[in-house]
Amino acid sequence: MAFLARVGRVVLAFFSAAGRLTIFTLTALSHCFRPPIYVNLILRQFVDIGYYSLPVVGLTAIFIGMVLALQLHTGFNRITGGESAIAQVVVLGMTRELGPVIAGLMVAGRIGAAIAAEVGTMRVTDQIDALSTLSTNPYKYLVVPRLLAGIVALPVLVLVADNIGVFGGFLVATYKFGFNPAAYLQNTADFLRSSDVISGLVKSAVFGFLISLMGCYTGYHSKGGAQGVGAATTYAVVSASVLILMFDYILSALLFSS
């Protein structure tokens, strides 16, 4: 009996958490379309999420592009004539998959944690309640700007990451393995379709939404003091990262099924 009770508690806790998250998401979304919209706050969040994430996303993207070319070269060496496919696989992998996922995970660590810590601190110090008493809806003031900025900023970052990643692959292929630069670039350009890039951008918009959502949600519901905020921060990063990889699969299956 004790065992069943424990299982039951876990199941109930899961459903109540899922329900809370759903309600939070729907409330936040409904506020995205009703005035007032705080344009200043959206822009400030956009700068925080987009602009200040450029260095870390760019740095990871170039190394991913480089290591991709390196590994492919080793792998394709075993297949006769496989080597010539490096340019194609690098650009395909970056735009469809690695650009969005790497940028998503890096931003989840950087921004998801920051959002959760900021909103969580505001919760435990009553600042969110204070917003309400000052005729300001906390969803509109805190959550909506972060969600919208996340949805817009991530695709922009991914566009940059795609280019830098492809460039990383190009560097390794030409300098290390002596590929002809012009031919490499020609291969890349000929092979790439706009749908590859667009699908990656769609994914990344979803990732941006998930990162901001989990940061806001865990922060908004954090309890206790510093410890509660710490737990919220951890939970925001972990859940956003797991959700990014889950949705990456789901969206890939949907977008590339045809």
Add this chain to the structure above:
Amino acid sequence: MTGAPKISVRGLKKSFGPKVVLDGLDLDVGVGESVVVIGGSGTGKSVMVKCIIGLMEPDAGSIKIDGQEVTGLKRSEREKLMRKFGMLFQGAALFDSLRVWQNVAFGLIQGHGVGKEEARAIAIKTLGAVGLGPEVAELWPAELSGGMQKRVGLARAIAAKPEVIVFDEPTTGLDPIMGDVINDLIIKCVRDLGATAISITHDMASAHKIADRIAMIYKGKIIWQGPANTIDKSGNEYVEQFIHGRAEGPIKMEVRAL
């Protein structure tokens, strides 16, 4: 108390999980009256005022403001109603990402559509009313001492001239002199605005000074209330124990042996 009460609470109940915090609480506050609620830590004083001003939804019971039932109101109605209230939070709850004057002007700009320059002028004037010079206006909340933070919180609560002001432990954590300064400011501000006031405290000097009427909360109910000058001969053993701060008496602190 004459005429219809400003605030009328009946049978208010609120639990968190198995923990019953408010258990059928009744309280009336007259128009322009200053009521102080005393009681030990964790007896639900903050929860009570959060229910009254609409930051928490009670489990059961009725709350009437100006004769209007406010439990279960729609969000938009609730937001309108909240404009009648100003609140000084226990920890001041200043927005740490905004400067002092922006904190004070917040409700004016967001809730009452006052222009930025005008709101700033009002903020500086309100800061003057709580004894803070214009040089403080440009500081960040983190640069202020506890007493100054409380004063800024007070200025923020009164800037939009609310009909009801709630003070949650305004003097807790301050030295006795600063505590008395805050008491005087509360009396002055409430008188100047002609507002109704609900204050929470466990500081008896403060209660004597600012109260027209004192009510004591214990185990989720108001167990005694009466004019402020009668509390010393209340004849209630719980009140006696509380105001004299005795460890022995009917109120048992849950202290276990080491």
